[in-house]
Amino acid sequence: MPFSTQxxxxxxxxxxxxxxxxxxxxxxxxxxxxxxxxxTCFATANGLRVTVEDAKCIQANAFIQAEIFQEFHVQEESxxxxxxxxxxxxxxxxxxxxxxxxxxxxxxxxxxGYGHPLMLFLEEGGVxxxxxxxxxxxxxxxxxxxxxTNVVNKIILQSDGLREAFSELDMTxxxxxxxxxxxxxxxxLSTFGNAGSAHLDxxxxxDLMEAFHCNQTxxxxxxxxxxxxxxxxxxxxxxxxxxxxxxxxxxNLQKPDITHVKAVL
Amino acid sequence: xxxxxxxxDLACLNHFSRxxxxxxxxxxxxxxxxxxxxxxxxxxxRVANGGVSMWCExxxxxxxDEFQMEGVAADHNEIxxxxxxxxxxxxxxxxxxxxxxxxxxxxxxxxxxxxxxxLPSLSSSSRIVTHDIPVRVIPRRLWNDFRExxxxxxxxxxxxxxxxxxxxxVERMKNLSNYIVIEANLSGEMNLxxxxxxxxxxxxxxxxGNPPWASEDGCQSSAQGRDLQSMAEVRIDxxxxxxxxxxxxxxxxxxxxxxxxxxxxxxILLHEDVSLQYFIPALA
Numbered sequence: 001m002p003f004s005t006q007x008x009x010x011x012x013x014x015x016x017x018x019x020x021x022x023x024x025x026x027x028x029x030x031x032x033x034x035x036x037x038x039x040t041c042f043a044t045a046n047g048l049r050v051t052v053e054d055a056k057c058i059q060a061n062a063f064i065q066a067e068i069f070q071e072f073h074v075q076e077e078s079x080x081x082x083x084x085x086x087x088x089x090x091x092x093x094x095x096x097x098x099x100x101x102x103x104x105x106x107x108x109x110x111x112x113g114y115g116h117p118l119m120l121f122l123e124e125g126g127v128x129x130x131x132x133x134x135x136x137x138x139x140x141x142x143x144x145x146x147x148x149t150n151v152v153n154k155i156i157l158q159s160d161g162l163r164e165a166f167s168e169l170d171m172t173x174x175x176x177x178x179x180x181x182x183x184x185x186x187x188x189l190s191t192f193g194n195a196g197s198a199h200l201d202x203x204x205x206x207d208l209m210e211a212f213h214c215n216q217t218x219x220x221x222x223x224x225x226x227x228x229x230x231x232x233x234x235x236x237x238x239x240x241x242x243x244x245x246x247x248x249x250x251x252n253l254q255k256p257d258i259t260h261v262k263a264v265l
Numbered sequence: 266x267x268x269x270x271x272x273x274d275l276a277c278l279n280h281f282s283r284x285x286x287x288x289x290x291x292x293x294x295x296x297x298x299x300x301x302x303x304x305x306x307x308x309x310x311r312v313a314n315g316g317v318s319m320w321c322e323x324x325x326x327x328x329x330d331e332f333q334m335e336g337v338a339a340d341h342n343e344i345x346x347x348x349x350x351x352x353x354x355x356x357x358x359x360x361x362x363x364x365x366x367x368x369x370x371x372x373x374x375x376x377x378x379x380x381x382x383x384l385p386s387l388s389s390s391s392r393i394v395t396h397d398i399p400v401r402v403i404p405r406r407l408w409n410d411f412r413e414x415x416x417x418x419x420x421x422x423x424x425x426x427x428x429x430x431x432x433x434x435v436e437r438m439k440n441l442s443n444y445i446v447i448e449a450n451l452s453g454e455m456n457l458x459x460x461x462x463x464x465x466x467x468x469x470x471x472x473x474g475n476p477p478w479a480s481e482d483g484c485q486s487s488a489q490g491r492d493l494q495s496m497a498e499v500r501i502d503x504x505x506x507x508x509x510x511x512x513x514x515x516x517x518x519x520x521x522x523x524x525x526x527x528x529x530x531x532x533i534l535l536h537e538d539v540s541l542q543y544f545i546p547a548l549a
Contacts, residue, residue: 087464090440094466096433127430129468 016043016079016111019071023107023122026064027092030085033060039085040138041118043111044078051141052085058223059141079111081135083118091131095124111135153180153214155187161208165189165200169224173198176224181217191224266344266402268299268370271331278366281328282357283514284321284539289350290512291319291543296403296411299334299344302326306350307411316546317505320414327538337405344370345403345411348378356380356396364391376400414544417531419523420497422478423449425532426470428520431457432510434468439503441466444548447506447530448498449522451475451491459503476521497526499547506530509543517541 020026033039033052042049047065066072095105108121120131169176172193179188187202187209204212272278288295288306292314298305304325310318325332336342360366360382367381377397386392403411425431434457438445442459449455455470509532523531532543 084463087441090437091464091466094434094437094468095430096437125430127426127468127470129434129466131464131466133464134462 013112014073014110015075015113016109017071017073018043018048018069018107018109020069020107020109022104023092024105025068026107027089029062029064030089030092033062034085034089035060037084037086038082038136039088040080040082040141042078042080042138043074045074047072050085053141076113079113080138081111081114081118082138083133083135087133088118091120091129091133092122094122094129094131095127152216153218154211155180155209155214156211157187157202158208158210161202168200170195170198171224173224175221177219177221179217179219180214182214183217186212186214266337266370267333267335268344268368269331269333270325270329270368272328272366273330273364275363277328277330278357278360278363280538282354282360284323285350285354285357286514287512287541288319288321289354291508292350294347294349295319297346297348297400298411299336299346301334301342309410310544310546315502315505318414318544320542322540324538341405341408343408345408346370346376346378347401347403348398352396352398353378353380356382356398359384359394359396370400371397376402414542417523417525417529419531420491420526421449421451422476422521422523423451423453423455424474424476425520425522426455426473428510428513428516432507432513435503435507435510438466439507443503444500445503445506446498446500447522447524448496449473449524450496451493454496455522456496476519497524499524499527499530499545501530501545502548505545509545 030039030050033050035058036052036054038052040051040053042051045066047063047068049064050062051059052061053059092105092107103124105122105124110119110121112119115135117132117134120129120133122129122131169189170191170193172195173191175192177188177190177192179185179190181187185199185201186204189200191198202208204214272281292306292308296305296307296309298307302325304323306319306321308314308317308319310316334342334344336344357366357380363382363384365383367379367383369379369381371377371379376399378400380396380398382394382396384392384394435445438457438459441464442461444459446458446460447455448458453471453473453475455473456467457470458467459465513534515536517534517536519533519535521533523533525531528547530545530547532541532545534541534543
């Protein structure tokens with residue numbers, strides 16, 4: 001494949017252009033959803049959403065609002081492509097995983113449209129790296145069809161406490177059971193492993209509890225493996241994960257604000 | 266054949282340890298050549314090494330307080346030993362605060378380099394930790410295999426970028442591809458490139474500078490009369506390049522690369538009293 005190193009001077013050629021002063025803001029967020037190598041990128045004027053799925057039962061979304069970027073243009077209504085996330089992350093961190101104080105990697109991302117590769121231009125300390133990553137046909141994604149009116153229970157917790165709990169989960173258990181209730185134990189994480197069952201309870205007046213709205217007692221069990229890795233990899237600086245349970249049993253783990261990671265199981 | 270040497274100065278000892286650590290990262294087994302004035306660590310370009318070769322030269326006077334060597338014969342006053350540098354590296358790890366380190370060639374049951382580390386102790390008698398490093402004496406008829414490599418007739422010679430930056434980049438590229446292309450020109454520009462079915466990545470370095478080489482005998486080298494913008498390139502095994510970069514614990518005083526287009530990448534890393542040359546052949 002011949003490659004040209006022409007710089008993206010004319011914006012008209014590209015359906016997506018984005019600039020970021022510090023590429024590590026993007027790479028640390030994407031690392032949180034990197035439990036599978038293939039990801040679907042979906043860009044609209046609002047921002048960029050990166051979705052990773054596993055076996056049609058787990059979906060993680062990382063959404064970066066357009067305002068986070070120094071420049072963000074989407075020519076068409078929406079742009080969608082599939083890409084190898086491991087390769088994308090290696091390119092974003094080409095100058096090293098951890099930044100030295102005072103240095104940052106500047107990023108410019110360009111995409112010409114269907115059939116074209118994603119172009120990354122990264123610069124640090126006067127050294128420029130150009131990456132061309134082949135894109136693939138986007139696949140159908142699960143649509144969990146979240147609708148606010150159907151929300152039965154909603155809990156907002158501080159992420160640090162929950163992160164600690166997740167890192168201590170008994171991994172010999174096949175499932176993680178989450179219980180939400182207006183009565184005791186209010187919010188409980190349970191595992192059933194080789195040594196026995198373990199329960200982590202958060203009382204509703206706990207310091208970690210930002211908001212607690214439960215109308216019904218609900219219990220949900222899910223496979224433990226992916227849920228833990230997604231949370232343990234999350235950037236520590238983003239606050240407030242929230243759990244929402246709906247009438248149909250699915251759990252929405254979401255970190256709101258400008259950048260958020262949503263894991264749906 | 267006799268050899269005994271002693272290091273007393275702690276700074277010299279740490280410096281020597283660092284050199285050995287670097288060699289240990291580059292070669293599992295190598296040849297140690299001892300002469301009256303110098304030590305050499307040599308790796309020849311055998312197929313078993315993937316074709317890479319290494320030549321590291323130290324002046325013994327810069328490291329050793331005492332150095333006595335008697336070679337195999339009067340007219341061949343040198344000793345060639347084959348050893349695993351990792352063994353020497355491990356022995357010197359115990360010498361970080363040593364009062365003295367003595368190295369001696371012995372042959373009790375089989376040839377060994379005996380490394381005796383004298384450690385400080387609270388009582389009046391010192392503590393001595395001894396390591397016996399097995400070595401193989403290389404007979405004189407094989408010495409021709411270990412001659413000093415000639416600086417190749419290169420197309421481009423260029424100073425390397427900051428090794429730390431180069432190391433990060435090559436490490437990431439290693440995740441993406443098994444091969445890397447190094448290209449450079451006489452305008453101080455160097456590119457590192459990888460290309461696979463999935464991705465291609467190119468890193469551009471500028472203003473690196475090209476070292477001046479005095480041409481011997483006034484004869485034309487390939488580098489003279491060359492278009493300044495034209496790139497010389499060589500495609501090499503990325504793991505070999507990474508091994509070289511990872512082994513550099515201290516920034517060299519000078520680091521440069523000579524490229525013979527499509528044939529070989531010749532790296533020269535100079536510290537105050539150590540010079541290291543590393544040759545990586547081009548792959549098809």
